[in-house]
Amino acid sequence: MSETATPEAPDATGSERSALTDSRFLAWALAGLVLFAVEAPALVTFVVGFLADAIAAFPTSYAATAADFLVGIERAAIDLPTLLSRDLVPNQGYWNGEQWVGTFLGLSPAVSWAIRVALVYAYAFAFLGWFAAGYELYRRRYRTADWTPRDDVVDRFRGHSWGKFGLVVVFLFVTMAVFAPTLGPTTVDQNMRDSYSYEMQYWNADAQEVQTTLVGEANRNSQSAGDSANVGPLSYDDYGRYHPFGTMPTGSDLFTFIVVGSRISLIIGVLSVALSALLATSLALVSAYYKGRVDLSLVLLSDAVMAMPQLLLLIMLSTVLAETWIGGIYSGGFVLALIFAGTGWTYMWRSVRGPALQVSERSWIDAARSFGQTPTTIMRQHMLPYVTGYLLIYGSMTLGGAIISIAGLSYLGLGVAPPTPEWGRAINLGQDYVATGSWHISLIPGVLITIVVTGFNALGDGIRDAIDPQSDSATGEAAGRGGGA
Amino acid sequence: MSRLKYLAKRVLMMIPVVWLGASMTWFIIFMGPIDPAARLLSEGQTRNPAAYERAQEQLGLNQPPLQHYMDWMWNLITFDLGQTWLLYQGSSVNALILDFLPRTLFLGFWSVLVAVLVGVPLGFYAGMRSNTVMDYVASMGGIVWRAMPNFWLAIMLLVLLQNSEAYFFGFNWQTFGVNLDALTGAPDMSRLASVDGFLAATKKVLPAALVLGSASMGNEMRIGRTAVLEVKNQEYVDLARAKGVSDRAIVWKHIFRNALIPLVPVITSEAFLLIGGSVLVETVFGINGIGWLFYRAAIQGDLPLVGSLMYIFILMIVGVNLLQDVLYTFIDPRVGLEGN
Numbered sequence: 168m169s170e171t172a173t174p175e176a177p178d179a180t181g182s183e184r185s186a187l188t189d190s191r192f193l194a195w196a197l198a199g200l201v202l203f204a205v206e207a208p209a210l211v212t213f214v215v216g217f218l219a220d221a222i223a224a225f226p227t228s229y230a231a232t233a234a235d236f237l238v239g240i241e242r243a244a245i246d247l248p249t250l251l252s253r254d255l256v257p258n259q260g261y262w263n264g265e266q267w268v269g270t271f272l273g274l275s276p277a278v279s280w281a282i283r284v285a286l287v288y289a290y291a292f293a294f295l296g297w298f299a300a301g302y303e304l305y306r307r308r309y310r311t312a313d314w315t316p317r318d319d320v321v322d323r324f325r326g327h328s329w330g331k332f333g334l335v336v337v338f339l340f341v342t343m344a345v346f347a348p349t350l351g352p353t354t355v356d357q358n359m360r361d362s363y364s365y366e367m368q369y370w371n372a373d374a375q376e377v378q379t380t381l382v383g384e385a386n387r388n389s390q391s392a393g394d395s396a397n398v399g400p401l402s403y404d405d406y407g408r409y410h411p412f413g414t415m416p417t418g419s420d421l422f423t424f425i426v427v428g429s430r431i432s433l434i435i436g437v438l439s440v441a442l443s444a445l446l447a448t449s450l451a452l453v454s455a456y457y458k459g460r461v462d463l464s465l466v467l468l469s470d471a472v473m474a475m476p477q478l479l480l481l482i483m484l485s486t487v488l489a490e491t492w493i494g495g496i497y498s499g500g501f502v503l504a505l506i507f508a509g510t511g512w513t514y515m516w517r518s519v520r521g522p523a524l525q526v527s528e529r530s531w532i533d534a535a536r537s538f539g540q541t542p543t544t545i546m547r548q549h550m551l552p553y554v555t556g557y558l559l560i561y562g563s564m565t566l567g568g569a570i571i572s573i574a575g576l577s578y579l580g581l582g583v584a585p586p587t588p589e590w591g592r593a594i595n596l597g598q599d600y601v602a603t604g605s606w607h608i609s610l611i612p613g614v615l616i617t618i619v620v621t622g623f624n625a626l627g628d629g630i631r632d633a634i635d636p637q638s639d640s641a642t643g644e645a646a647g648r649g650g651g652a
Numbered sequence: 653m654s655r656l657k658y659l660a661k662r663v664l665m666m667i668p669v670v671w672l673g674a675s676m677t678w679f680i681i682f683m684g685p686i687d688p689a690a691r692l693l694s695e696g697q698t699r700n701p702a703a704y705e706r707a708q709e710q711l712g713l714n715q716p717p718l719q720h721y722m723d724w725m726w727n728l729i730t731f732d733l734g735q736t737w738l739l740y741q742g743s744s745v746n747a748l749i750l751d752f753l754p755r756t757l758f759l760g761f762w763s764v765l766v767a768v769l770v771g772v773p774l775g776f777y778a779g780m781r782s783n784t785v786m787d788y789v790a791s792m793g794g795i796v797w798r799a800m801p802n803f804w805l806a807i808m809l810l811v812l813l814q815n816s817e818a819y820f821f822g823f824n825w826q827t828f829g830v831n832l833d834a835l836t837g838a839p840d841m842s843r844l845a846s847v848d849g850f851l852a853a854t855k856k857v858l859p860a861a862l863v864l865g866s867a868s869m870g871n872e873m874r875i876g877r878t879a880v881l882e883v884k885n886q887e888y889v890d891l892a893r894a895k896g897v898s899d900r901a902i903v904w905k906h907i908f909r910n911a912l913i914p915l916v917p918v919i920t921s922e923a924f925l926l927i928g929g930s931v932l933v934e935t936v937f938g939i940n941g942i943g944w945l946f947y948r949a950a951i952q953g954d955l956p957l958v959g960s961l962m963y964i965f966i967l968m969i970v971g972v973n974l975l976q977d978v979l980y981t982f983i984d985p986r987v988g989l990e991g992n
Contacts, residue, residue: 467672471676575803594804594807617800624799
């Protein structure tokens with residue numbers, strides 16, 4: 168007991184638990200440091216680049232100066248050695264008649280690229296393992312309590328293989344989005360944005376010599392447009408470039424397009440889910456606390472928003488907001504996230520309102536009220552902790568739905584503005600070639616969307632069963648569908 | 653009596669929902685960052701002040717906003733939806749909706765039917781034989797089926813059907829049963845009364861209906877399975893069995909009827925998805941229904957038409973909600989007896 172323990176006579180187990188000089192903790196901290204150090208420049212580049220983009224979105228002269236300054240830092244950080252960079256394991260080289268030049272250790276571009284991808288995923292899983300080990304260490308050795316209710320949730324999730332499958336799929340997808348620039352066999356700039364500004368060397372088999380050409384020119388000759396011209400998955404084009412998923416009708420690399428596209432899907436998805444979770448929780452707490460008329464008016468409001476089909480509302484709002492300054496941020500992705508949050512909170516609100524109403528009936532709420540606590544404190548401290556778990560469930564499912572909707576909108580040519588890659592646009596571009604040799608352009612993005620959405624749904628299922636094993640498995644169905652896209 | 657009261661209450665609740673939805677639509681379109689009048693005019697006309705003023709006047713935008721709002725709402729209530737500006741220029745919106753809506757309704761009808769006829773039996777089957785291989789296959793299939801993007805599924809299905817002869821060992825979908833001139837395009841709604849015409853129109857929308865119903869099919873399967881599993885272990889089923897009720901009667905009278913209750917809200921809530929998804933599916937299959945009309949109006953900038961169509965969509969969804977409540981009172985006798 169803490170009352171009996173004095174500084175002069177410390178409790179033996181307590182001091183052991185709080186000792187941060189423990190060898191196991193040191194090993195864990197060291198591993199973390201190593202993991203961080205090998206990727207530190209990339210992290211700095213990402214954060215600074217993101218800030219620069221965010222600041223540049225504000226149309227003032229100060230913002231431009233600040234953005235320039237940040238871009239300077241970004242340039243400096245790029246030159247530092249990083250484990251998972253294109254420079255350390257390059258895959259863009261050429262065949263000089265005898266061997267590969269410019270690739271990793273003289274290996275073929277395909278093998279070099281595969282090594283880099285393997286390295287990225289090994290790193291990601293090492294990070295995941297490090298995180299899990301840290302949690303385990305904390306739970307077994309440092310936490311004062313032997314057991315908390317959350318332990319049961321975690322343990323139940325561990326025994327849920329379907330949920331774990333979802334977690335792995337989601338983790339693979341997130342890794343893909345985070346390391347997008349490293350994973351692609353080529354860069355976005357070279358691939359589609361500015362391909363005529365880059366030169367490349369290749370082995371001309373007819374002339375039996377190494378020649379130089381523009382990347383854009385090479386792309387133009389590696390198009391996938393039906394049976395006559397096709398560069399399929401897992402194959403090389405005539406310029407010795409490897410295309411894991413083949414090329415697109417423009418001749419750019421599909422894999423690069425997809426990994427970069429995963430980033431925008433994930434960012435819009437996470438942003439919109441976070442915003443709608445915020446909105447849904449606050450409104451659910453308000454309606455559960457005040458009940459009566461407040462609740463009724465919120466029911467009517469959410470019914471009215473739900474009466475407008477989400478996809479149609481998305482189409483309408485993205486047309487109306489397309490030409491405003493807010494519509495230009497992040498290729499229209501930001502306004503898309505806002506629209507998603509504005510239309511999608513209703514589904515989440517409906518599912519959180521039930522649990523919130525149940526909590527509001529409990530005696531501790533009455534007790535807190537008679538104790539004189541303010542409504543906001545009661546909502547935050549005594550109600551919120553009981554509904555956050557449900558947010559995770561619907562958040563996971565809504566994210567899957569958001570990915571489908573974003574893809575559906577860009578299939579229609581709305582939402583994310585070209586040339587920013589988006590999976591739905593790849594499906595649209597390849598639509599005419601599905602029955603031909605260039606089937607990969609539409610098929611692969613669609614299969615990937617299916618897998619990722621299944622993963623998010625499975626994760627949601629797993630979390631639900633972990634949080635509330637008695638709940639019926641029928642909740643949250645509409646959330647994972649993205650308004651019918 | 654209490655059931656009637658319950659239904660009356662639900663009808664009453666719909667009025668503010670429609671009003672709120674229509675008001676939000678008005679606000680987005682007429683108070684948003686885009687000037688609907690300028691959007692309707694071509695480049696040259698925008699610079700012509702006379703043409704611009706004429707457009708503003710016809711839209712009523714030269715009035716104070718409140719007056720415009722009242723007029724617009726009144727026009728919606730009386731279904732005086734005016735005429736189109738860009739799409740099918742100058743035709744009456746009412747006539748356009750009456751022309752396009754039946755195709756979407758026909759598509760929606762079949763997609764609900766396909767989903768119910770495939771999803772529910774599969775789910776009940778999986779539930780009755782839970783934890784068998786067939787159950788796992790069916791459940792897994794339902795989960796993956798749900799996660800597929802509709803528009804992508806539509807493209808893939810279309811390709812499969814177009815080349816059905818090569819993929820399905822000589823089975824040709826296009827000439828199977830009723831001969832179709834093209835796989836995509838609108839169903840011929842004028843000959844629905846004749847058997848031949850009905851079959852042709854049905855065959856035309858069937859692939860689209862399958863795609864549109866895909867999400868609902870997966871959901872219905874899953875919920876059907878859970879419902880059967882739950883009902884199967886209820887005490888009244890055991891009691892019926894102990895009384896010597898035949899297996900057939902137990903399944904049909906005691907299990908299925910009760911398992912249907914959680915399915916009703918699923919089937920009707922799918923209406924949201926059907927109406928929303930109709931835009932993409934109609935675009936891929938080239939069916940010129942109301943969802944397609946909405947999409948064309950939105951991208952061409954005919955915002956007044958977008959607003960009117962949104963009102964129709966709101967009415968449709970609210971109508972489906974009402975239908976759900978009516979069905980509920982039929983299936984579940986407890987509705988309305990316990991307050992809510």
